[in-house]
Amino acid sequence: xxxxxxxxxxxxxxxxxxxxxxxxxxxxxxxxxxxxxxxxxxxxxxxxxxxxxxxxxxxxxxxxxxxxxxxxxxxxxxx
Amino acid sequence: xxxxxxxxxxxxxxxxxxxxxxxxxxxxxxxxxxxxxxxxxxxxxxxxxxxxxxxxxxxxxxxxxxxxxxxxxxxxxxxxxxxxxxxxxxxxxxxxxxxxxxxxxxxxxxxxxxxxxxx
Amino acid sequence: xxxxxxxxxxxxxxxxxxxxxxxxxxxxxxxxxxxxxxxxxxxxxxxxxxxxxxxxxxxxxxxxxxxxxxxxxxxxxxxxxxxxxxxxxxxxxxxxxxxxxxxxxxxxxxxxxxxxxxxxxxxxxxxxxxxxxxxxxxxxxxxxxxxxxxxxxxxxxxxxxxxxxxxxxxxxxxxxxxxxxxxxxxxxxxxxxxxxxxxxxxxxxxxxxxxxxxxxxxxxxxxxxxxx
Numbered sequence: 001x002x003x004x005x006x007x008x009x010x011x012x013x014x015x016x017x018x019x020x021x022x023x024x025x026x027x028x029x030x031x032x033x034x035x036x037x038x039x040x041x042x043x044x045x046x047x048x049x050x051x052x053x054x055x056x057x058x059x060x061x062x063x064x065x066x067x068x069x070x071x072x073x074x075x076x077x078x079x
Numbered sequence: 080x081x082x083x084x085x086x087x088x089x090x091x092x093x094x095x096x097x098x099x100x101x102x103x104x105x106x107x108x109x110x111x112x113x114x115x116x117x118x119x120x121x122x123x124x125x126x127x128x129x130x131x132x133x134x135x136x137x138x139x140x141x142x143x144x145x146x147x148x149x150x151x152x153x154x155x156x157x158x159x160x161x162x163x164x165x166x167x168x169x170x171x172x173x174x175x176x177x178x179x180x181x182x183x184x185x186x187x188x189x190x191x192x193x194x195x196x197x198x
Numbered sequence: 199x200x201x202x203x204x205x206x207x208x209x210x211x212x213x214x215x216x217x218x219x220x221x222x223x224x225x226x227x228x229x230x231x232x233x234x235x236x237x238x239x240x241x242x243x244x245x246x247x248x249x250x251x252x253x254x255x256x257x258x259x260x261x262x263x264x265x266x267x268x269x270x271x272x273x274x275x276x277x278x279x280x281x282x283x284x285x286x287x288x289x290x291x292x293x294x295x296x297x298x299x300x301x302x303x304x305x306x307x308x309x310x311x312x313x314x315x316x317x318x319x320x321x322x323x324x325x326x327x328x329x330x331x332x333x334x335x336x337x338x339x340x341x342x343x344x345x346x347x348x349x350x351x352x353x354x355x356x357x358x359x360x361x362x363x364x365x366x367x368x369x370x371x372x373x374x375x376x377x378x379x380x381x382x383x384x385x386x387x388x389x390x391x392x393x394x395x396x397x398x399x400x401x402x403x404x405x406x407x408x409x410x411x412x413x414x415x416x417x418x419x420x421x422x423x424x425x426x
Contacts, residue, residue, distance in 0.1 A: 002084055009091035016098045016118055025110055032114050035095070039121050046088070046128050047138045047152045049324035050249045053316075054164050055124070057332035062414060063117060063168060065339050069421045070175045071110060074182040078108045079189055085224050093215060097208050104204040131232075134225030139236060139248040140324065141390075151248075153232035158252040162264045165328055165410070169271035172417050176275045179421075 005045060012038040023078045025071050033064045088129045095122030109178045109188045113171065120167045124160050131156035244387030244396035245321035253326070254399050258381045261402075262366065265409065269363070272413045279424040294344055302344030309337035317407035321396045327403040331410030338415045342422055350419060355412045362409030369398055369405075 012035055019031035036059035043052035083090075099119025106112055131153035139154040182188055185196065227233075235256065239248045243255035253261055294302075317330030341348060373382035383397035394400075 002087075006084075006087055009087055012091060013094045013098075016095055019114060019118065020098060020102055020106075025108075028111060028114055032117055035118060035121055039125055042088075042091075042125065043128060046132050047136055048128050048131075048157050048160075049138055049140075050247075050326065050329070051124070051128060051157050051160050051164070053324060053329045054161055054332070055121075057329055057336065058164055058168050059117075059121065061336040062332060062339070062418075063171060065336075065343075065418065066172055066175055066421065067110070067114070069418075070179055073179050074110070074188055078111065086219070088224070089219060089222075093212070097212060101204055101208060104207075105201055129224070130222065130228065132225060133227050138324075141240065141246045141248075142323075149233075151236050153227070153229060154235055154248045154252050155229060155232050157249050158257065161249070161253060161328060162260060165264055166267050168414075169268045172421075173271045173274050176278050176421070180278055 005042070008038055008041060012042075025076055025078060026068070029064060029067045029071065032067075033060055036060045036063070088125070088132075092122050092126035092129060095119070095125065098122075107190050109181065109190060110175075112190075113174050113178065116174070117167075117171060120163075124163060127156045127160050127163075240390055243383065243399065244390060245399050246390055247321050247324065247326075249324075250321050250326055250399065250403075251396070254402050255383070255396075258402065261406070262370075262381075265363070265366070265406065268410065268413060272417055275417055276420055279420050293346060298344050302340055306337055306341055309340070310334055313337065313407075313411070317404060318400065319393075320403040321399050322391065322393070327406030328410055330407045332414065334407075334411035335414035335418065339418055342418065349423070350415060355416055355419075358408050358412040359416070362405045362407075362412070365405035366402060366409075369402060373398075 015031050015034045015038070019028045019035070022028045022031065036055060040052045040056040040060065043049075043055060095118055099115050099117075099122055102115030102118065103112060106115065133150075133152050136150055136152040139151045139157075178188065181193065185193055187193065222228075235252055236248055239251050240246065243251040245251040245255065293299075313330045313333035315330075316325040316333060317327055320326035320330075338350065370381040373384050374380045376382075377384050381398075383399075385397045387397050388395040390396075
């Protein structure tokens with residue numbers, strides 16, 4: 001059980017560093033979507049099902065959709 | 080090793096907060112700064128829920144009729160985080176719309192170049 | 199140069215925080231008010247879900263403030279995009295294929311039904327108005343992305359949002375007239391674990407679900423529709 005939690009937290013930190021490093025903005029948005037999804041799983045492990053449902057529905061679906069629509073109207077690559 | 084296995088949740092939450100703060104300080108593209116805001120928010124929610132966790136506790140719902148009431152996780156931080164998630168998405172939508180209007184006016188999303196063109 | 203200063207500042211803050219983390223041990227009960235809410239929650243509000251009874255029962259005034267913030271953000275976004283014209287004739291480069299179109303049309307009522315179920319059973323199972331409203335808004339996002347060319351009905355969305363907000367405030371004022379306080383629970387709490395229980399909590403959650411769902415759908419519609 002501890003091993004699963006440790007692996008998930010390591011994956012979340014690697015994904016956040018990937019959102020920092022990528023120059024293609026669509027890849028950075030998908031990395032931030034992975035961070036939100038793993039945070040929703042961790043909320044379930046911390047015995048909070050209401051917050052897990054809210055974070056999965058809002059953080060992983062709606063925020064990603066809003067970002068991709070915004071990138072479609074501006075530039076795709078950084079600078 | 081014992082320190083690591085007990086506080087792994089705190090380390091994860093604070094790493095997200097620091098990565099979000101670093102993106103806010105260093106990056107130049109406006110949409111990347113807004114992605115940094117979102118990562119910073121997720122780190123703070125994780126930290127708040129970790130404070131309310133009680134070892135060997137269960138979710139605060141009386142689903143079966145004989146559930147004991149002294150082994151439940153604290154419900155107050157969960158209510159606060161529920162409010163904070165919704166407010167976070169509202170602020171994010173407004174920031175993104177401002178970024179789209181800025182691109183239409185200046186033609187670039189580089190923060191150093193937008194600061195140089197004053198009035 | 200900027201990166202170096204950033205890393206040095208963050209290292210100092212990280213050292214300070216890790217020194218003070220020793221005062222917050224992991225997994226030990228820390229607050230006293232949580233015990234009061236768990237022990238007396240069912241008698242005083244009647245809802246089984248304690249998080250629901252905290253959000254809508256004990257601290258319902260904060261929920262009213264949160265809905266106001268969401269409303270202000272939606273108004274600001276609509277005002278920023280009001281100077282652009284609607285795209286009248288749209289030339290799509292390639293429409294979606296038949297499988298995507300049929301799949302989206304098939305999934306849309308199922309997702310809306312799941313959202314309505316989560317809104318109505320907010321006081322019995324994990325869920326509630328905010329989660330259900332977000333699920334309904336993501337169903338409309340799926341329709342915008344999959345079946346290009348269909349738009350929502352503007353009048354229906356405006357009426358739904360207005361009805362949701364007015365119902366919340368009307369329930370509060372009725373509580374002020376008949377009982378003692380604003381948002382007082384004036385309907386009798388039935389027996390716990392049944393659908394019609396917990397006073398005005400299901401009614402408030404239905405109003406919140408309607409308002410949040412139509413507001414988030416309006417935000418996405420404004421972002422896609424109005425262009426430069």
